[in-house]
Amino acid sequence: MKKIAALLLIMLSLSIQAQNNFQEDSLALRKIYDLALLQGQSYAWLDHLSNKIGGRLSGSVSAQQAVDYTKAELEALGLDRVWLQPVMVPKWTRGNAEYAYVQTQGGPTNTVNILALGGSVATPETGLRANVIEVQGIEDIARYGKEQIQGKIVFFNRPMPADLIHTFSAYGACVDQRYSGAAEAAKFGASGVIVRSLSHKIDEHPHTGSMSYGDLPNEKRIPAAAISTKDAEYLSSMLKLNKDLDFYFKTSSRNYEDVESYNVIGEIKGSERPDEYIVVGGHLDSWDVGDGAHDDGAGVVQSMEVLRLMKEAGIKPKRTLRVVLFMNEENGLRGGNKYAEEAKKNNESHIFALESDAGGFTPRGFSIDARQSQFEKIQSWEPLFKPYLIHYFEKGGSGADISPLKNGDIVLAGLRPDSQRYFDYHHAATDTFEAVNKRELELGAATMASLIYLVDKYGFDNIQTEEPTLSN
Amino acid sequence: MKKIAALLLIMLSLSIQAQNNFQEDSLALRKIYDLALLQGQSYAWLDHLSNKIGGRLSGSVSAQQAVDYTKAELEALGLDRVWLQPVMVPKWTRGNAEYAYVQTQGGPTNTVNILALGGSVATPETGLRANVIEVQGIEDIARYGKEQIQGKIVFFNRPMPADLIHTFSAYGACVDQRYSGAAEAAKFGASGVIVRSLSHKIDEHPHTGSMSYGDLPNEKRIPAAAISTKDAEYLSSMLKLNKDLDFYFKTSSRNYEDVESYNVIGEIKGSERPDEYIVVGGHLDSWDVGDGAHDDGAGVVQSMEVLRLMKEAGIKPKRTLRVVLFMNEENGLRGGNKYAEEAKKNNESHIFALESDAGGFTPRGFSIDARQSQFEKIQSWEPLFKPYLIHYFEKGGSGADISPLKNGDIVLAGLRPDSQRYFDYHHAATDTFEAVNKRELELGAATMASLIYLVDKYGFDNIQTEEPTLSN
Numbered sequence: 001m002k003k004i005a006a007l008l009l010i011m012l013s014l015s016i017q018a019q020n021n022f023q024e025d026s027l028a029l030r031k032i033y034d035l036a037l038l039q040g041q042s043y044a045w046l047d048h049l050s051n052k053i054g055g056r057l058s059g060s061v062s063a064q065q066a067v068d069y070t071k072a073e074l075e076a077l078g079l080d081r082v083w084l085q086p087v088m089v090p091k092w093t094r095g096n097a098e099y100a101y102v103q104t105q106g107g108p109t110n111t112v113n114i115l116a117l118g119g120s121v122a123t124p125e126t127g128l129r130a131n132v133i134e135v136q137g138i139e140d141i142a143r144y145g146k147e148q149i150q151g152k153i154v155f156f157n158r159p160m161p162a163d164l165i166h167t168f169s170a171y172g173a174c175v176d177q178r179y180s181g182a183a184e185a186a187k188f189g190a191s192g193v194i195v196r197s198l199s200h201k202i203d204e205h206p207h208t209g210s211m212s213y214g215d216l217p218n219e220k221r222i223p224a225a226a227i228s229t230k231d232a233e234y235l236s237s238m239l240k241l242n243k244d245l246d247f248y249f250k251t252s253s254r255n256y257e258d259v260e261s262y263n264v265i266g267e268i269k270g271s272e273r274p275d276e277y278i279v280v281g282g283h284l285d286s287w288d289v290g291d292g293a294h295d296d297g298a299g300v301v302q303s304m305e306v307l308r309l310m311k312e313a314g315i316k317p318k319r320t321l322r323v324v325l326f327m328n329e330e331n332g333l334r335g336g337n338k339y340a341e342e343a344k345k346n347n348e349s350h351i352f353a354l355e356s357d358a359g360g361f362t363p364r365g366f367s368i369d370a371r372q373s374q375f376e377k378i379q380s381w382e383p384l385f386k387p388y389l390i391h392y393f394e395k396g397g398s399g400a401d402i403s404p405l406k407n408g409d410i411v412l413a414g415l416r417p418d419s420q421r422y423f424d425y426h427h428a429a430t431d432t433f434e435a436v437n438k439r440e441l442e443l444g445a446a447t448m449a450s451l452i453y454l455v456d457k458y459g460f461d462n463i464q465t466e467e468p469t470l471s472n
Numbered sequence: 473m474k475k476i477a478a479l480l481l482i483m484l485s486l487s488i489q490a491q492n493n494f495q496e497d498s499l500a501l502r503k504i505y506d507l508a509l510l511q512g513q514s515y516a517w518l519d520h521l522s523n524k525i526g527g528r529l530s531g532s533v534s535a536q537q538a539v540d541y542t543k544a545e546l547e548a549l550g551l552d553r554v555w556l557q558p559v560m561v562p563k564w565t566r567g568n569a570e571y572a573y574v575q576t577q578g579g580p581t582n583t584v585n586i587l588a589l590g591g592s593v594a595t596p597e598t599g600l601r602a603n604v605i606e607v608q609g610i611e612d613i614a615r616y617g618k619e620q621i622q623g624k625i626v627f628f629n630r631p632m633p634a635d636l637i638h639t640f641s642a643y644g645a646c647v648d649q650r651y652s653g654a655a656e657a658a659k660f661g662a663s664g665v666i667v668r669s670l671s672h673k674i675d676e677h678p679h680t681g682s683m684s685y686g687d688l689p690n691e692k693r694i695p696a697a698a699i700s701t702k703d704a705e706y707l708s709s710m711l712k713l714n715k716d717l718d719f720y721f722k723t724s725s726r727n728y729e730d731v732e733s734y735n736v737i738g739e740i741k742g743s744e745r746p747d748e749y750i751v752v753g754g755h756l757d758s759w760d761v762g763d764g765a766h767d768d769g770a771g772v773v774q775s776m777e778v779l780r781l782m783k784e785a786g787i788k789p790k791r792t793l794r795v796v797l798f799m800n801e802e803n804g805l806r807g808g809n810k811y812a813e814e815a816k817k818n819n820e821s822h823i824f825a826l827e828s829d830a831g832g833f834t835p836r837g838f839s840i841d842a843r844q845s846q847f848e849k850i851q852s853w854e855p856l857f858k859p860y861l862i863h864y865f866e867k868g869g870s871g872a873d874i875s876p877l878k879n880g881d882i883v884l885a886g887l888r889p890d891s892q893r894y895f896d897y898h899h900a901a902t903d904t905f906e907a908v909n910k911r912e913l914e915l916g917a918a919t920m921a922s923l924i925y926l927v928d929k930y931g932f933d934n935i936q937t938e939e940p941t942l943s944n
Binding site: 033034037038162163165167200201362364387388389391392418420421424437438439440443 | 505506509510634635637639672673834836859860861863864890892893896909910911912915
C-alpha cells in the first residue's frame, strides 16, 4: 500500500508539473505573439531589404549591402556576438535585358518575355534563332532523338500540376526542366533551351532560377531562359497551328570567378548549456529580378525577429541561440555548406535548426526532419499553438541551407506557410515588398520564436530535461 | 456464445461499412477538388462579376446586371430550376466623389481621403467645416458630454487591435464606431462624424460600410464618413500638436425609396428526400467602391461552383440542393430575411445552410452553429479534409444571409478562409479581381462542395441515415 501511495504521489506531482508547464508555456507564447504583432520589427527590416537594397544575387554589390545592413541591425539588438563567416560564392550576372520573339510563318514577329536562367551561358551577341520544338519534359528529349532535336531550340512546357494541394510538390514535379533541361538537350545537339516559368499563375512575368550543365564541357553549353506562362501558352498554341516555327532570343549573361561573401551570424549565449546550439535562419541572397521579398527576405527578417522577440520577452535561452543569414542558397548553397563545415570543424553540438524559406505567408506549421521520438515531442506541443491556428506538424524536409547540418541526431524543421501564392512571385519581378502582408509575416516570426522557445526549454534528450505533457 | 458471435458479426459489418464509406468519401472529395482545380469555373465568373459589372450596391444598375448575369449562368448549368425571388431593397447613392481636408493652424490645408458611410445623409452642399475632436470609441461621447461634443466633428479613431489572431474579432471590436458612431454623437449635438477605416493596413484607401441612425429623427441626422488609416494617423498626430483644429468634408450621398431587386436561386432536386433542403450561398450585392471581388463576389461564384461541381462529379444529391445568391447583405439584409420568410411560408424543411462571406482566401475550415451532436458529426469528417489542409472545425457564427433561417434545428455553417488580409480589401476600392488568387478561390469552392456532399449523404438525423465512422 505504501508503495502505491508513493507512486500515486509521484504521478500527481508529475501531472501538476505538466499543468504548470502548459500554463507557463501558454503565457510565453502569448507574449511572443503579442510582441510580434504589436511591436514587430520584421516588416520594417523587410522594407529596407526590399526597397532600399533590392535583389541580392550572390556576388553582387547589393548582396554585400545586405550583409552590412543585417550585421548592423543584429548588432543594434545587443546580441552577445555578431560576426561574418567568409564563404566563396559563384558570381553570375544577367547583363542586358533579354530579348526574344516568335517568328510566325510569313507573318510578323511577336515578342515574348524571357529571363536567362541563373548560371546560363549567353547566346551569341547577335542572338540565337532556330526552329523550336515543344516537349513535355526531359524524358521527351531521348524519345525525339538527335534527328529531331539537333540544332533546335527546345521548349520545355510541362506546366505545374494544379491538382496538387502543396504547391511545392507541383514545383518539384517540374523543376527538372529548368535545372537539367539545357544539359539534357545539349547532349542531343540542341542549340538553346526555353523553359516554361514555374508558376501556376498565367501572366507575363518570367521566373528565373538556377540551372546546371552538369559535367558538360564549356564548348557544349547552350543558353537557357525561362519564358512567362502567358507566352508559353501563346507559343504552344502557335506550334499547334504550325510546327515549323522559329524562336529568337538574345541573352548576355556571364559567369565569373568565385568571389568572397559572408554568412551573417548573431548569437545569444546559452545560460545553462552554452555548448548546445540552436539555429534559426533564412537566406540573405536572392535572385536579381524583383526584391527577393518572399524569397527569402521574409525568412531573413523573421529569423532576426526570433532573437529580438526572445530578448524583448525576457526569455534567456538555456542553449546558445544563433540566427544565421545564409549566403548563396539560390545558386550554390555555399553558405549552408560552409556553416555546417565550420560547425563540424569546431565540434559544435547542434541540436536543432529551423529555416524559413517558403515565403512570408500565413504560417500553417512545420515540416520536421527528425527521429520518431523527437518528432512526437514537437507534435506534443501542438495544443500550445492552437490559438494561433498553427496545426501543421508533419514529417518532411526542412530547408536547403540547414540540410548540410543533418547528422542523424540534429532535428531539422522548416516553417510551412500557406503555399498557394508562393510561386506567383517566386524568382520573378513581382517578388516585391508589396506582395508581403505585415500580419502574415509577423505571425510567421512569432510561430518560429515559439517553437524555438519550446525546443530550448525542453530539448530532445528525454532524460536530462523535463517533458511537457500537454493537454487543454 | 451465439449472442456474442452475432454481436461481433454486426460490429464487424458496421466497421467494414465505415471503412467503405471512408474510402468512397475520400474518392468523392478528391474528385471534387480535382474538378475545381483543373477545370474550375469560379474564377472566370468572378472575372466577369468584378471586371464587367463591378461594384453592385443594392438598387443600382450593376446590381441588376449581376442578377441577370448569374441567373443566366445558373441556367446554363442545366439545373432543375432557376428563378428570381423578388425583394424590396434600400437604395442609397454616393453621389459625387467626397472631398475633405484638415485645416492646420495658420498653415495650409491638407486633403485627406474619405468615403461617405452607406446610409449617411450628405453634408450641406458647401460642405461641413467644424472643430474636430478625437475619441477612442462610443463610450467616450458621453464621457466628454455635450459641452465638448456640441457642434464638433467627432473623429472615432480606435484602431482594430492587432494582437487578435482572428481579424474578424478585431473588426468586431471596432465596428460599433462605424455603425452607431453618428447616432451617438448626434445625441450630444455633434455636427458630423469621421471614422477610422476598419483595416489593419496603414494605407490611403478609406473603407466604407453600413451605418444606422437608429430612431434618430431625420432632422437630427448628421453626415458620417470613413477616413483612410493613413489619414487617421495623420489627423491624430496633428491633434496631438494642436487640439484646436478644423476638419472639412463634403459628401453628396442620398437615400431613396426602396426599390425592387432579387435573390437569385438555382436548385437541383433531391433524388430521395426532395422536401429536405440544403442551401449554399453568398451575397450578390457589394459596396459601390471597388468590385466586391472578395466581398462577396468570391462567395457568390464559389456557391455557384458547388452546384456545378456536384453535377460534373456525377453526384446526385438525395436532398434538394439550392444555391442562393442573396441581395442586400451590406445595407439591409433584406434578401436573407426574404428567403427565410418564404421558406417558412412554404413550409420548406431546411436541414443545412452554408455561407461563404469571408473572402476568397485559402480555406481553413468552417465555423458551425449547431447542436452538440450535429457539430460532432461534422467534426467526425475532419480526417476526410486533412489532405486539403482543412483543419478548422469550430463552433461559432455562420453568415449574415443565412442567419434568419435559424430555428434551433437547422445546422448553419460559414466557410472560414484565412482572414489575415481580408480587411485590407474589405469595403475599399482595393477589393478587385486582382486581389483574389485563383487557387485559393477554387480550394474554397471545393471545400464547400465537399461539406455539402457529406451533409447530403449522411444528414443529421442519426436514426434514418448511416453514420460514417471515420478513421485514417
